[in-house]
Amino acid sequence: MISQQYPALLIIAPLLGAFVVAVLSWVDKKYCFGMAVASLAAATVSSILLLIDVVAQAPEPIVYKLGGWDPPFGISYYVDSLNALVLAVISCVTLVNLGTVRTAVNKEHPGKEGSFYALYLLAVTGHLGMVVTGDAFNLYVLLEIAALSGYALLGMGHRRAAFSTLNYLFMGTIGASFYLLGVGYLYIQTGSLNMVDIAGILTQTGATMTVLTAMSLIFIGVLIKMALFPMHAWLPNAYTHASSPASSLIAPMTTKVMVYVLIRMMLTVFTPDITFSMPPVTETMVWLASAAIVGCALLALSARNLKRMLTYILIAEVGYMVGGAWLGNTTGMTGAVLHIVNDAAMTLVMFLAAACMAYRLKSLDFDDLKGAFSKMPFTMAFFVLGAVAMIGVPPTCGFFSKWYLLLGGVQAGNAGMFGGYVFCGSLILSSLINVVLFFRVFEIAHFEPLAQGVDDHGHPIRPKIPMEEAPPTLVGGLALTAVALVVLGLFTSDIVDVIEAGVLPLLDPSLTDTIFLAVTGS
Amino acid sequence: MFYQIDNAVLTLVVLCALAAINIKDLLGAGILFGAYSFMMCLLWAVMGAVDVAFTEASVGAGVSTVLFIAAVFRTSRRTKD
Amino acid sequence: MKILAIALCLLLGGALVFVVGDFPDWGDPMSPPNDYRLSKHFIENTMEETSVPNIVTAVLADYRGFDTMFETAVIFTAALACFFLLRTWGRRPSKPDNVYMHLLTGVHVRLKHGKTLSPQSRTFARVESEILRYDLVTSTVCRLMIPFIQLFALYVVAHGHHSPGGGFQGGVILGASFLLLAISHDLRTLRERFPEVKLMYLLIAGIVLYSGVGFACMIYGGNFLEYEALGPLMGVTPVMAHSLGILFVEIGVAMTVMATMILIYNYISSLGTYERGL
Amino acid sequence: MTILEIIALCFIAMGLIFFLGGTVGILRLPDFYSRLHAAGKLDTLGSLNVLLGLALYSLAPISLLSVLTALKILLCMFFVFMASPSATHAIVDAGMDAGMPHWRKR
Amino acid sequence: MIMQSSIFPLLAILAPLAGIPGMMSSKNANVREAWTFASAFATFALALVLLPGVLDGTEYTLTIAPVIPAVPLALKVDSLGMLFAMVSTPLWIVTSLYSIGYMRGLHEPNQTRYFCCFALAISATVGVAFSANLFTMYLFYEMLSFATYPLVTHHQDPEARVSGRKYLLYIVGGSIGLALPAMIIVFSMAGTLDFLPQGVLVGTNIGAGLMAVLVVMFIFGFAKAGVMPFHSWLPAAMVAPTPVSALLHAVAVVKVGVFSVVRVLTGILGVDLLAHFHLSTLISGIAAVTILTASLIALSQKELKRRLAFSTIGQLSYIILGVGLLTPKGITGGMVHIAMHAFGKITLFFCAGAIFVGAGKKYIPDMVGIGRRMPVTMTAFFIGSLSVIGIPLTGGFFSKWYMLQGALDSGQWIFMVVLLVSSLLNAAYFLPIVYKAFFCTDEESLFEPVVKEAPIHCLVPLCITAIVSVVLFFFPDVFRTLAELAVEG
Structure with a gap:
């Protein structure tokens, strides 16, 4: 039965695809792209079919035993609505991006398209694997693949890309080491690596010192990898200097997947009982997220380059998700997961728009954006749509996750967590700052270059800027994703249903045993 | 086994690590890292993890040192900080 | 800044050491890692389930074979990343100088503007540069040693499920033997034996062998990497199929690791041109 | 304690003495070349002795397995005997190439 | 009161949008303006079709998408909404006619963009009029804000830039900074945002203080209403061409602001509850x-x-x-x-x-x-x-x-x-x-x-x-x- 193999297929297809692409790059370069798209499409299809299957049999998760070994002994995949949704989103986003960036790849990596696509597929494999896996150590291995291919993709960029990627490499390695150390501590305490199995043992042992240390190590590691505000310094440089196809892959994917890992660790491994057992910690995390939101929004104000600005907004969005997850109520958690979905789409739109602009403009510094509305009207139109989503205006999807997060914040505040109100305040503030940020870009692209003199009718004479749009494939992909923002927004209730099917059982102690049974069979 | 040997090797591991961090000469750092790996290999072997020790010896003490040295030769021997 | 970093390190290290007090005792048979069903299961059942005496290898390549596949993929990624980042074309001067050495005297001759001597010449040999001299003792001894090293490496690969060792170690040793060749002679010698394309194919073939075995299991009706499914194909019992599957997988790992080691060394030492190195 | 073991222990002890001498030489000799001299010669000899001693030691209850082990150790000896001096030679050669000066008595 | 499902409100919102592709692709100015008139008349006609029913006390409803559980994207044509639609749709026809004369008379550049944004603005205005709940209204309110920005800054000179900034600062700042949180508070208390005759907050344990705060947040949050001190965008926006000013100040923008305030006061907060709290x-x-x-x-x-x-x-x-x-x-x-x-x-x-x-x-x-x-x-x-x-x-x-x-x-x-x-x-x-x-x-x-x-x-x-x-x-x-x-x- 092929339908039982979806969890494996969606990892294996891009992995094998990467190898085939690597061979093809030595045989004939022109087949690389087609092969990459085909394998990623296979993964996307199986992830979507998997999502349908999982939703049909919720809340019981789908368990896939790799090597045929029963869960605690071998590695097993563990797919519930939560990660099935993230899988579908990540695979769709990467597929659309891959289909779109071909011309940009040809322009930016001449002669190395084959290895670019191979690394691209490997990065996708790593991230998908991190989401689908139910094994804490397997997650680390996939983290390595994702990180390594990410370093390679980001490092091959403009002037200072290699150096800023080196910083990324250091921070990424530190983060991964923290995670590994945490898993080691967990193993010492539990003797198991299967997430659900660990959770089962932890409910018996309770929050011992070792478990708490493991928890903090894992969370610190994951927070470094996702670049939450005080640990964010590596991200802006790495993403800014990278080539546009690489950054439009990594930016929508990496931070979101790491947020998913955080949520998975919070809910499945440590269970809400332990995770939210210390109110000061929970409160601190929400404050930290609020600080991240506001701080990064302010840092974004200081940026003079479009891509740098976007990276700071990206980090601020990480704060949204982390804060939502730590609010400690269902609404906030739903908002956080919903924002994973929406932010992946929004970030993709923004970075694809940046890629389109980078294709035609000299650079993405604000000074070089003058006249962009005249030069590339379609790109800019979709950029505006993406910006509107980032600001959080209905009916684009950005509004709805913000809605849930705000609602969760108010609920948390009403439940006595003052941080909830602070979180709401910082969300609103960051939305306002986003308005300023994006309209500053629009102003430069719309008003400048300023008029020279006045014509007979008293109207200013604006310099004629010929239309010079990016290649149709790039703009086409951008259009598709931009429209998807609205579509996602209109289908919010369906997405929320899926999310709640995934999150509610995890938050509900009475259902924990059911999942444990389903996964370990004992 | 003799825990004194363990302790001695452990001390050497820490010393090698500190020295590798602090030394200005990158070539020296690479070689110290090789020594560090070798000490780790000893530790693994003492603890009975022969497979790990084997890997550490071949990868850590062997090939990675060669790669470090090759990289140092192709770049610069001095660190900036 | 540096003080802050040191303080953070000390703080973290202190915390980690402090928590060690909470650990189960070292080697305590009742501690969770030893007492829990996982370790017990591996110790008691590995031989019956996989017919592999070395439990480490069994866990590595069978119970957690999926992890190992991705570790191999990490190695593959590293090689690909080095290719992607370091490989350069067209930066070499159009007509490089060639350096030849008179084998008997060791005198170096530099021919400008790309002129060459006959490759078949018995008295002159082309060398990479005049700085690194061709040393008779070293090169001869290395040429003597390298076959033995490679033999040993193959033994490590093939004997991985009976004694310590396996694909990783064997592959590294195999790769190291070629690095020794490159160091004792020069990069050109290695390059002639292993052109870049061949290495790349080897690199990919290794990991494809691994994941291909896994995929074949899927095609033959098992889960991914469920070697039992291949039993009928290979004509052995399911338990024996595990053992054989592990062997295939280890060979794949060795191929990838070896190719990676050589490739990375080549790219680093030749500055990405894959021409002339250290 | 059998005679074989005593002989083996003698070899091992002798090897350790050579090692000691080599270490003292590395520490005390004045320049690069003479230190390498000590390291190359005495370490090789020391390890040969130790390995030989170990080979004999492992023969003690003689059987196919122990003979095989002894043979493996002898193989190791062979390789050490080949590799160690030529490595020393290569290092000295590199030192000459790099222009490392000789030590001269003042 | 009779509730009746009807597609007409949605059509009335989409009619102006339907004209936009036609306007953008027109080579000739006359063709373009024909599109404008066609969609203007279509919108008016579609609104007019519903008028008799509304006068008889019927309410037309339509749920477009259940975006958030309990808060769907839904339309409702009731008497207040119809009143506003009866103001804005006929005036669009008149304003279009006037725009043609004005823009041609002054040889303004970028007329296509102008007419497209105009259509967008009208669509949003009709949307606000026909919203069934606060969320839908907020959606169209924001759509109007962004659609009118290019109109305000039509001249693309430094003066327009400054005015545009001011416009956005007050309008979007107010809606995101004040109206949205107020909406969230209302929703977290009432669990619904539908416009109900007695307001949604009846039956919740809301206090006078919070109620007053909500009132203030809504009145100032819908800054298009121009209540002082949130008024200064309005004189600044006068740099726009006069038809835009007419649209802004008589038909669409300010009236949408006021209409939103009226809607919130009557439909969300509730007249009786407001009176109860004095x-x-x-x-x-x-x-x-x-x-x-x-x-x-x-x-x-x-x-x-x-x-x-x-x-x-x-x-x-x-x-x-x-x-x-x-x-x-x-x-x-x-x-x-x-x-x-x-x-x-x-x-x-x-x-x-x-x-x-x-x-x-x-x-x-x-x-x-x-x-x-x-x-x-x-x-x-x-x-x-x-x-x-x-x-x-x-x-x-x-x-x-x-x-x-x-x-x-x-x-x-x-x-x-x-x-x-x-x-x-x-x-x-x-x-x-x-x-x-x-x-x-x-x-x-x-x-x-x-x-x-x-x-x-x-x-x-x-x-x-x-x-x-x-x-x-x-x-x-x-x-x-x-x-x-x-x-x-």
Whole structure:
């Protein structure tokens, strides 16, 4: 039965695809792209079919035993609505991006398209694997693949890309080491690596010192990898200097997947009982997220380059998700997961728009954006749509996750967590700052270059800027994703249903045993 | 086994690590890292993890040192900080 | 800044050491890692389930074979990343100088503007540069040693499920033997034996062998990497199929690791041109 | 304690003495070349002795397995005997190439 | 009350959007404007189809998408929404006609963009009118904000840039910074955002303090209503072409703001609940301060469009004041004033534009004697002023009459005084213009005989609206019935 193999297929297809692409790059370069798209499409299809299957049999998760070994002994995949949704989103986003960036790849990596696509597929494999896996150590291995291919993709960029990627490499390695150390501590305490199995043992042992240390190590590691505000310094440089196809892959994917890992660790491994057992910690995390939101929004104000600005907004969005997850109520958690979905789409739109602009403009510094509305009207139109989503205006999807997060914040505040109100305040503030940020870009692209003199009718004479749009494939992909923002927004209730099917059982102690049974069979 | 040997090797591991961090000469750092790996290999072997020790010896003490040295030769021997 | 970093390190290290007090005792048979069903299961059942005496290898390549596949993929990624980042074309001067050495005297001759001597010449040999001299003792001894090293490496690969060792170690040793060749002679010698394309194919073939075995299991009706499914194909019992599957997988790992080691060394030492190195 | 073991222990002890001498030489000799001299010669000899001693030691209850082990150790000896001096030679050669000066008595 | 599902409200919203591709792809200006008219008439017709049903007490509903559980994206045509649609859709036709004359007369660049954004704005306005819940209204409200930005900054010069900034700062800042949190608070308390006749907060344990805070957040949050101190975007936005100003200040933008406030006060917070907490004084007080201040500032403005802008600020607060009185008469008056003021004020703006097209004058002191050269325009201006001041024989009287009655009913005499004083102030800043335009000696006249009326495209619309302003005095039944239906719930 092929339908039982979806969890494996969606990892294996891009992995094998990467190898085939690597061979093809030595045989004939022109087949690389087609092969990459085909394998990623296979993964996307199986992830979507998997999502349908999982939703049909919720809340019981789908368990896939790799090597045929029963869960605690071998590695097993563990797919519930939560990660099935993230899988579908990540695979769709990467597929659309891959289909779109071909011309940009040809322009930016001449002669190395084959290895670019191979690394691209490997990065996708790593991230998908991190989401689908139910094994804490397997997650680390996939983290390595994702990180390594990410370093390679980001490092091959403009002037200072290699150096800023080196910083990324250091921070990424530190983060991964923290995670590994945490898993080691967990193993010492539990003797198991299967997430659900660990959770089962932890409910018996309770929050011992070792478990708490493991928890903090894992969370610190994951927070470094996702670049939450005080640990964010590596991200802006790495993403800014990278080539546009690489950054439009990594930016929508990496931070979101790491947020998913955080949520998975919070809910499945440590269970809400332990995770939210210390109110000061929970409160601190929400404050930290609020600080991240506001701080990064302010840092974004200081940026003079479009891509740098976007990276700071990206980090601020990480704060949204982390804060939502730590609010400690269902609404906030739903908002956080919903924002994973929406932010992946929004970030993709923004970075694809940046890629389109980078294709035609000299650079993405604000000074070089003058006249962009005249030069590339379609790109800019979709950029505006993406910006509107980032600001959080209905009916684009950005509004709805913000809605849930705000609602969760108010609920948390009403439940006595003052941080909830602070979180709401910082969300609103960051939305306002986003308005300023994006309209500053629009102003430069719309008003400048300023008029020279006045014509007979008293109207200013604006310099004629010929239309010079990016290649149709790039703009086409951008259009598709931009429209998807609205579509996602209109289908919010369906997405929320899926999310709640995934999150509610995890938050509900009475259902924990059911999942444990389903996964370990004992 | 003799825990004194363990302790001695452990001390050497820490010393090698500190020295590798602090030394200005990158070539020296690479070689110290090789020594560090070798000490780790000893530790693994003492603890009975022969497979790990084997890997550490071949990868850590062997090939990675060669790669470090090759990289140092192709770049610069001095660190900036 | 540096003080802050040191303080953070000390703080973290202190915390980690402090928590060690909470650990189960070292080697305590009742501690969770030893007492829990996982370790017990591996110790008691590995031989019956996989017919592999070395439990480490069994866990590595069978119970957690999926992890190992991705570790191999990490190695593959590293090689690909080095290719992607370091490989350069067209930066070499159009007509490089060639350096030849008179084998008997060791005198170096530099021919400008790309002129060459006959490759078949018995008295002159082309060398990479005049700085690194061709040393008779070293090169001869290395040429003597390298076959033995490679033999040993193959033994490590093939004997991985009976004694310590396996694909990783064997592959590294195999790769190291070629690095020794490159160091004792020069990069050109290695390059002639292993052109870049061949290495790349080897690199990919290794990991494809691994994941291909896994995929074949899927095609033959098992889960991914469920070697039992291949039993009928290979004509052995399911338990024996595990053992054989592990062997295939280890060979794949060795191929990838070896190719990676050589490739990375080549790219680093030749500055990405894959021409002339250290 | 059998005679074989005593002989083996003698070899091992002798090897350790050579090692000691080599270490003292590395520490005390004045320049690069003479230190390498000590390291190359005495370490090789020391390890040969130790390995030989170990080979004999492992023969003690003689059987196919122990003979095989002894043979493996002898193989190791062979390789050490080949590799160690030529490595020393290569290092000295590199030192000459790099222009490392000789030590001269003042 | 009869509920009936109908696709027409959605069609009415989509009709202007449907014209946009046609406008963008038109090679010829006439074809483009044909598209504009087609979609304008289509929108009006679609709204008109629903009018009889609404007058009979039917409500048309349509759920587009269940975006958030309990808060769907849904449309509802009730009497208040229909009232607003009846104001905005016919005026779009008139404004389009006027735009053509104005834009062609002045040879403005980027006319295609202008007409497209205009259509977008109207679509959003109709959307606000037909929203079934606060969320849907917020959606269209924001859509309107972003659609009008290119209109405000049409000239793309530094002055437009500054105005655009101010516009966004107040409008978007208000909606995201104040209205959205208020909406979240309401939702977290009530669990729904549907507009209900008695408000959604009935039955929750809301206190007077929070209620007052919500009132303030909504009134200031919907900054398009121009309540002081959130008004200064309005004079700044005067840099836009005059038809845009007409759209902004008479039809779409400000009215959407006021309409939103009215909707929230009646449908979300609930009139009875507001009265229960004695918040009438708060709402009306805020409005009264704005009315008086804006009228006084208007007196001192030299530029005609700026004077009209401050007049608008004052008049908008009439509506809020009327509703804030929380008496049936007052609310009816406030709602009817939406319509009456729209027709009066758009006439005035059309006239200002016509003067600019015909004579090139912007400042009031330069307009001495203009009535002799442009008699039609200035007559219309006179009628418009009368309507805005609220003098009988024009529609404006009607709404003010209701509001005065409402103030009497509520027993808050002070607001009656405010209304009367501000009417006097209105007269003080409008009538001198008209007087100077007609009654001056030949020496005083600043105009040569060559100055003629503006093009016919400009004249026809302003005549139409002026006539409608008068007609509304005699036949106000449609708007009055709709408002009364809305008040009765």
